[in-house]
Amino acid sequence: MTDPRIFDLPEADMAWCPGCGDFKILEALKKALADMDMAPEDVVVVSGIGQAAKTPHFMKCNFLNGLHGRALSHATGVKAANPKLTVVAVGGDGDMYGEGGNHFLHTVRRNPDIANFVYNNMVYGLTKGQASPTSPKGMVTPVQTRGVSSEPVNPLALAIVQGATFVARAFSGDVDHTAETMKAAIKHRGYALVDVFQPCVSFNKINTFKWFKDHTYRLGDEHDSSDRSAALALAMETERFPLGILYREEGRPTFEDSLGIYEKDDTPLHRRSPDVDKVRETIDSMA
Amino acid sequence: MASGKDLSVVICGGAGYGVQTVEDILAKVLKRSGYHVFATREYMSRVRGGNNSTEIRISSAPVDGMVDEIDLLVVLSPGVRENIRRRITQNTVIAADRSSVGEEFEKTDCAFFDVPLGEMAKEAGGAVYANVIAAGLVLGIADASTEQAEEYFLSRFGKKGDKIVDENRSACGKGLELGRGMAEKFPDLAPPKKDDTSSRRVMNGVQAVSLGAIAGGCDFVTAYPMSPATGVLAFAAQNTSDFGLAVEQVEDEISAVNMAVGASYAGASPMVTTSGGGFSLMYEGFSLAGVAETPLVVHLAQRPGPATGMATRTEQGDLNLAVHAGHGEFPRLVLAPGTIEEAYSLTARAFEIAHRYQVQSIVMTDQYLLNTFRDVNPDDLIAAKPDKCLMTSGPGYRRYEDVPNGVSPRSVPGLGKGIVGCDSHEHDEEGHVFEDFDLRVRMSDKRFRKGELLREDFVPADIRGPENWTRLVLCWGSTGPIVSEALIDLKLPDTALMRVRQIWPVAEDVVAAVERADELIFVEGNHDGQLENLIRSVTGRSAQGHLRNYCGLQFSVEQVREGLSRILG
Ligand SMILES: Cc1ncc(C[n+]2csc(CCOP(=O)(O)OP(=O)(O)O)c2C)c(N)n1
Ligand code: SF4
Numbered sequence: 017m018t019d020p021r022i023f024d025l026p027e028a029d030m031a032w033c034p035g036c037g038d039f040k041i042l043e044a045l046k047k048a049l050a051d052m053d054m055a056p057e058d059v060v061v062v063s064g065i066g067q068a069a070k071t072p073h074f075m076k077c078n079f080l081n082g083l084h085g086r087a088l089s090h091a092t093g094v095k096a097a098n099p100k101l102t103v104v105a106v107g108g109d110g111d112m113y114g115e116g117g118n119h120f121l122h123t124v125r126r127n128p129d130i131a132n133f134v135y136n137n138m139v140y141g142l143t144k145g146q147a148s149p150t151s152p153k154g155m156v157t158p159v160q161t162r163g164v165s166s167e168p169v170n171p172l173a174l175a176i177v178q179g180a181t182f183v184a185r186a187f188s189g190d191v192d193h194t195a196e197t198m199k200a201a202i203k204h205r206g207y208a209l210v211d212v213f214q215p216c217v218s219f220n221k222i223n224t225f226k227w228f229k230d231h232t233y234r235l236g237d238e239h240d241s242s243d244r245s246a247a248l249a250l251a252m253e254t255e256r257f258p259l260g261i262l263y264r265e266e267g268r269p270t271f272e273d274s275l276g277i278y279e280k281d282d283t284p285l286h287r288r289s290p291d292v293d294k295v296r297e298t299i300d301s302m303a
Numbered sequence: 304m305a306s307g308k309d310l311s312v313v314i315c316g317g318a319g320y321g322v323q324t325v326e327d328i329l330a331k332v333l334k335r336s337g338y339h340v341f342a343t344r345e346y347m348s349r350v351r352g353g354n355n356s357t358e359i360r361i362s363s364a365p366v367d368g369m370v371d372e373i374d375l376l377v378v379l380s381p382g383v384r385e386n387i388r389r390r391i392t393q394n395t396v397i398a399a400d401r402s403s404v405g406e407e408f409e410k411t412d413c414a415f416f417d418v419p420l421g422e423m424a425k426e427a428g429g430a431v432y433a434n435v436i437a438a439g440l441v442l443g444i445a446d447a448s449t450e451q452a453e454e455y456f457l458s459r460f461g462k463k464g465d466k467i468v469d470e471n472r473s474a475c476g477k478g479l480e481l482g483r484g485m486a487e488k489f490p491d492l493a494p495p496k497k498d499d500t501s502s503r504r505v506m507n508g509v510q511a512v513s514l515g516a517i518a519g520g521c522d523f524v525t526a527y528p529m530s531p532a533t534g535v536l537a538f539a540a541q542n543t544s545d546f547g548l549a550v551e552q553v554e555d556e557i558s559a560v561n562m563a564v565g566a567s568y569a570g571a572s573p574m575v576t577t578s579g580g581g582f583s584l585m586y587e588g589f590s591l592a593g594v595a596e597t598p599l600v601v602h603l604a605q606r607p608g609p610a611t612g613m614a615t616r617t618e619q620g621d622l623n624l625a626v627h628a629g630h631g632e633f634p635r636l637v638l639a640p641g642t643i644e645e646a647y648s649l650t651a652r653a654f655e656i657a658h659r660y661q662v663q664s665i666v667m668t669d670q671y672l673l674n675t676f677r678d679v680n681p682d683d684l685i686a687a688k689p690d691k692c693l694m695t696s697g698p699g700y701r702r703y704e705d706v707p708n709g710v711s712p713r714s715v716p717g718l719g720k721g722i723v724g725c726d727s728h729e730h731d732e733e734g735h736v737f738e739d740f741d742l743r744v745r746m747s748d749k750r751f752r753k754g755e756l757l758r759e760d761f762v763p764a765d766i767r768g769p770e771n772w773t774r775l776v777l778c779w780g781s782t783g784p785i786v787s788e789a790l791i792d793l794k795l796p797d798t799a800l801m802r803v804r805q806i807w808p809v810a811e812d813v814v815a816a817v818e819r820a821d822e823l824i825f826v827e828g829n830h831d832g833q834l835e836n837l838i839r840s841v842t843g844r845s846a847q848g849h850l851r852n853y854c855g856l857q858f859s860v861e862q863v864r865e866g867l868s869r870i871l872g
Contacts (some may be wrong), residue, residue, distance in 0.1 A: 028735075029737075056722055057716070057717070057719075057720055057721065057722060058717075060569070060716050062565065065727070070736070072724075073735050073736055076722065077722065078716040078722055078723045078724070079724050079725065079726075079734070080565060080568050080595075080725040080726075081725070081726045081727060081728065081734075081736070082561065082564065082565070082591055082595075082725075082727050083561065083587055083588065083591050083727055086557065086558070086561040086588065086591075089553070089557070089558040089561035089562045089565065090561050090562070090564060090565035090568075091565060092562050092565065093523075093525075093561070093562035093563060093564065093565025093566035093567075093568075093569065093571070093573075094565040094566065094568060094569040094716075095569075096523070096549050096551075096562070096566055096571075097523065097549070097565070097566040097567075097568075097569035097570050097571035098569045098570060098715075098716065098717055100717060101569065101716055101717055118554055118555060118557075118558075119554065119557075119558055121554070122553070122554040122558070126551075271551075275543070275549045275550070275551075276543055276544055277543065277544070277547050277548065277549055284569070284570060284717060285522050285523065285549070285566070285569075285570055285571040285572070286569070286570025286571070286691065286693060286715050286717070286718055287570075287718075288522065288547060289689070290517065290518075290520050290521075290522060290546070290547070290572075290689050291546065291547065292518055292686070292688065292689065294517075294545060294546060295514050295517050295518045295546075295686075296681075298514060298542075298545070299504055299506075299514065299681050299684065300504070300681070302504040302505060302506060302510075303330070303331035303334060303335065303504065303505045
């Protein structure tokens with residue numbers, strides 16, 4: 017096992033609030049990658065915008081810190097250009113399920129071989145406490161002054177219904193379990209969602225560390241993660257949220273498989289040279 | 304007959320009547336019979352019905368542009384629209400089935416040939432063959448080669464079995480016979496020069512852009528369907544395995560551009576193909592490519608806007624959109640091909656420059672250019688050998704090294720031991736967010752030094768005319784060849800034509816020509832004179848006159864000829 021510190025970026029200027037759950041997610045991510053003996057140059061961490069999305073600036077590895085909501089599109093492009101890279105897309109719940117909601121839906125369907133870790137604090141952090149798509153109904157914010165009126169997004173149920181091949185939930189308060197779940201997601205061939213509960217100490221006074229502790233439980237061995245209906249039933253539970261791998265389906269073709277260009281040759285695009293003679297042949301064969 | 308030696312044939316019919324098939328048969332068989340051909344299509348935004356048309360110019364010398372004049376109008380179904388009717392003159396010959404088009408042409412003062420297309424088609428094997436008979440008719444008039452026609456049907460329908468091939472041949476044969484009998488009506492059509500066109504290839508704008516992209520090294524295409532850009536997506540999708548292209552129809556244009564940026568960061572050479580509405584959605588991702596310095600090519604196929612505008616029509620209304628695309632400031636390249644050859648070569652060039660300077664290129668076409676066919680000399684399709692300009696990184700690698708010319712040595716993840724960063728924020732040399740005002744200035748200056756290189760390594764404008772010209776007519780994109788033909792007809796001793804091919808950054812040659820001119824006249828397919836305004840903003844020179852068209856159809860040669868004569872008094 018590699019030392020997680022190879023992913024440390026000592027000069028990083030940490031922009032997270034003291035006590036934020038994001039620190040634990042970062043720790044779990046480094047641990048997961050190190051446990052899998054990955055080197056910083058094998059990994060690309062892709063993110064959008066938000067507090068959570070700053071993650072790649074706080075660790076050492078390849079990174080693409082792109083646009084609000086677009087991390088899944090960026091990540092799909094990275095993986096499609098070079099399937100040999102380990103691609104992890106991280107961001108907040110607003111980033112992934114709000115601004116990026118359409119991409120979330122379609123990335124699930126597309127099934128690229130990427131791991132998607134969503135830091136779910138049920139609020140917008142970076143823009144200072146507005147409701148996010150996962151905010152509980154009734155939550156009062158500077159913008160939702162009469163309380164959130166929309167139903168919260170259920171990301172796990174949505175993903176399962178849309179055919180996601182790996183759906184899990186973790187809680188940042190349990191670093192080891194979060195790291196184990198992340199490892200399984202990275203190893204999974206296809207799109208893997210891990211929704212990670214994370215208390216925002218600055219803006220979410222409802223869903224606190226204690227609240228998450230009281231409202232979650234670990235899935236036991238009796239859960240059969242290949243049972244989609246059982247997984248969906250678990251995803252629909254909202255009194256107490258199950259933690260662990262709800263659903264896993266192996267063997268489904270990935271987006272990269274379906275492109276066809278890696279069927280006989282797994283060379284990444286940057287190492288290929290285009291067959292310019294074929295263009296000439298095509299022109300010569302025209303009328 | 305324009306120029307006295309070509310035949311202008313217009314074929315009209317509702318969607319579903321096979322106008323496109325007629326176009327295809329004629330373009331290919333006539334070319335193989337030794338003629339030069341030009342064809343352009345106008346169509347309505349509907350799947351069935353309506354009335355569409357294609358104009359085919361058949362000539363013994365190359366032609367490149369739309370004319371209003373119709374020598375022969377072939378009508379496949381009733382409901383010919385006003386845009387065609389107003390082009391009918393005393394010299395037009397109409398060929399149609401009177402029993403189906405009825406009284407439509409009763410009042411027109413021109414020769415009418417009643418061709419019982421319906422009945423003949425039934426004889427040939429079914430009503431669907433009316434269009435093939437019509438194609439045969441035109442081939443007969445041009446005395447095209449029967450063998451070439453037969454070969455065409457064999458190569459096109461061979462896979463579908465002998466019956467289909469035979470029925471098509473028979474239908475075409477019936478038309479050919481009729482057409483030969485009509486040939487005397489068109490005495491001005493000069494017979495083709497022998498072997499003049501055998502090495503030439505019939506190509507349309509869609510094929511030219513697509514093949515030019517691949518020749519330029521494109522290996523990744525993402526798009527969301529939108530006319531008229533969709534053809535390029537379809538071409539790429541149909542040729543993925545031949546060329547090793549990754550192609551995806553994504554959920555929206557936002558994803559198209561962001562997926563392309565992700566792929567580019569990881570070493571792909573991507574292109575997105577879209578129209579104005581789609582490109583508007585891509586602005587943010589385009590800006591990301593700008594700050595991240597990832598090479599990206601946008602094929603921007605124009606149609607009239609604002610918003611949905613006219614979905615299947617043509618306009619040159621997006622020059623401002625391209626030049627000003629994105630928020631904040633960053634250099635970019637905007638190219639506007641005017642011919643099929645340039646659609647190929649400039650698209651390839653867009654990739655070359657995008658990689659050489661790690662910038663974003665926009666290739667501007669439009670519905671007219673994409674849906675235009677012409678025979679071209681393959682030697683005029685020029686592309687440099689693709690080069691992604693990548694280096695293998697070492698341990699201390701810094702993606703945004705501040706080098707003198709601004710072009711930081713570029714590596715991608717997995718190519719060497721270095722770490723490759725990429726950021727939408729203002730960033731330091733490694734790509735990390737770092738809020739520092741001096742850094743901001745340094746990085747912005749670095750990016751704009753590449754803009755200087757785009758100005759120096761430019762695509763020259765095409766300037767033609769008498770040596771001692773004093774008046775300059777300027778245009779861009781697909782109107783170019785039309786203005787060119789009009790100016791040849793006008794034979795003005797003091798006037799040159801400048802087709803601006805690199806729109807942005809405006810290069811020295813354009814500035815020099817504008818400064819030399821005593822008089823500037825602009826011809827463009829938009830309401831506002833977007834090129835005219837751009838040239839004025841760069842050179843301070845105002846135009847003495849302009850001709851603009853924004854009705855949704857391309858200029859015709861006659862319109863430009865008459866418009867220029869009017870302006871020049
Ligand atoms: C197109 C666009 N719209 C809005 C923003 C402003 N913005 C930045 S982060 C953010 C929300 C972040 O919330 P979340 O994704 O939940 O992440 P957190 O900060 O809570 O980790 C918003 C709206 C932006 N950067 N880009
Ligand atoms: S705002 Fe909330 S989520 Fe963001 S760093 Fe602070 S505590 Fe964490």
